[in-house]
Amino acid sequence: MDASEINQKVRQVIAEHAQLPADLPPLEDQTNLYEVGMASRASVNMMLALESVFEIEFPDSMLNRAVFESIAAISEAVEELLG
Amino acid sequence: MKSPVGVPPEAGQEAGQTVAELLRAVERIGVEVAGPAAADVDARGRFPQESIAALKEARVLSAAVPRALGGAGANPVELATQCVALGQHCASSAMILAMHHIQVASIAQHCGGSPELEAYLRRVVDEQRLIASVTSEVGPSGDMRQSVACVTQVDGGFTLSKRATTISYGAYAEDLLITARRDPEAAPSNQVLVLVLGGDFSLEEPGTWDTLGMRGTCSAGARVEAKGQAWQVLPEPFAGIATTTMVPLSHVVWGACWLGIATDAAGKARAVVRSKARAQPGVAPAAARRLSGLMTKLQLLRSEVFLAARDYSDLLARGDLEGLASLSFVLRLNNLKLSASQLTVEVVSEALFACGIGSYMNKSPFSLSRQLRDAYSAPLMINNDRIHETNASILSVFKGE
Structure with a gap:
């Protein structure tokens, strides 16, 4: 899976699970998802969906705010786990 | 004794009471002041004025201020020990002290070296100011991590209006610490913590606090109308x-x-x-x-x-x-x-x-x-x-x- 495909799938998961406000402008790769409205509970749903879509398991060391704060950060973590 | 921010008292700087002295004071206040008043506080659902006055006199309200700023630099174990000592005599008094310590520690650990916020903490030491928390809010989520209220910039400062479901001892506190969205455009989870000083806020349409227990915390809700200056918004999200x-x-x-x-x-x-x-x-x-x-x-x-x-x-x-x-x-x-x-x-x-x-x-x-x-x-x-x-x-x- 190449980087742009990962980025697209990450965006799809965010659209379905991050519960962001409907009137947001399109997300930049670096947009801070928490600052635009992602609540902690929604972030957990997003983590679960990412594990399912990419067939990966985030190790506990990755389960922190920084790893899930932007499309870029999430994509980087997914790439690392997919090897 | 480590301060909560790990800052040792600087040489030549006068540190406040030691943590041990404060604990002895809290134990004495529990026995001599809070305990004897507890039944009346409970029966009338009134603020434990005498307990809090005694805690101020003994300078307990600055226990969580770092020693470098003149406080006792008590860590969580030491703050907890005070609460156990007081809670045996009057749980409402203990809960008020506990909540106050939380507010002080929140400022002390997250003031980012702001000279104004550090000066404020010195005022807490000198004036033993009681700080109440306004994190609850009337709104859809009931989640402390999402706000409806927002900070609105005005010339030279900000205004803030928040409808809180409960504000423990709000009517008796010198100052408030309020959560709100960073600005009117910010998402509900994009929050800041705002210090509001006595004289700059009013509690409108206060509710009642007639509860089964913890009656002395006087945690009635209210609409807070507040204003302040830019430095009062804590720098960290x-x-x-x-x-x-x-x-x-x-x-x-x-x-x-x-x-x-x-x-x-x-x-x-x-x-x-x-x-x-x-x-x-x-x-x-x-x-x-x-x-x-x-x-x-x-x-x-x-x-x-x-x-x-x-x-x-x-x-x-x-x-x-x-x-x-x-x-x-x-x-x-x-x-x-x-x-x-x-x-x-x-x-x-x-x-x-x-x-x-x-x-x-x-x-x-x-x-x-x-x-x-x-x-x-x-x-x-x-x-x-x-x-x-x-x-x-x-x-x-x-x-x-």
Whole structure:
């Protein structure tokens, strides 16, 4: 899976699970998802969906705010786990 | 003695009272002031004015201010110890002290070296200002981590209007610490923590606080109308303040207040059992068996509160931000809240059986009416069902212990 495909799938998961406000402008790769409205509970749903879509398991060391704060950060973590 | 921010007192700088001196003062205030007033505070649902005045006089309100700024630099274990000592005599007074310490620590650990906020903390030392928390809000989520209210920039400062469902001792506090969205355009979770000073806020349309227990905390809701200057908005986003200070310290010092209630109830049960045992030496009273059971739970409760307090103090002392923000620590502290609140209710309930009918009578010296009603606030202030939901959610992704 190449980087742009990962980025697209990450965006799809965010659209379905991050519960962001409907009137947001399109997300930049670096947009801070928490600052635009992602609540902690929604972030957990997003983590679960990412594990399912990419067939990966985030190790506990990755389960922190920084790893899930932007499309870029999430994509980087997914790439690392997919090897 | 480490300060919460790990800043040692600078050479030549005068440190405030030592932590040990403050603890002795709190113990004395519990026995001489808070305890004797507790029944009246409870009966009339009034603010424990005499307890808080005594705590101010003994300079306890700056216990959590770093020593470098003139405070005692008490860590979470030491703050918890104060709350246990006071909670044995008046749980409302202890809860007010606990909440105040949380506010001070939130500023102290997250002021980012702001000279104005540091100067404010020195004022807390000098003037023993009581700070109340305004984190609750009328709104759709009921989640402290999402706000409706927002900070609005105006010439040279800001205004802020917030409808809070509860503000503990708000009418009696010098200053407030309020959560709100960063600006009118910010998302609900994009929050800041705002210090508002006495004279710059009013509590409009106050509600009532006529509750089963914890009646002296006077936690009526109100609409807060506030203004202030830019420096009063803490520099760090509220998310980090909540994760590393407000939530963990709340669970630790609340648990300590509840441990105080449970210790008080157990003390009455022990007195009753001793008295019955003396009446018939050689015959173990039936209540002794009950006492043994509740003392087992009291020990579990004490261990849980102080182990969590020590873990938290250690993480702070090491400056381990990753550890503080980890899901395992969130679970650890949530579990403290769940077990401490449940055990408190159980210990007080079992103390009723050990004490017998005397504890059921309101005017008896062994009455446990206030303790039982106060104890039931524990599983409800942040509803345990809600915390179980959060834990369930975390456990769906978390793999560790």
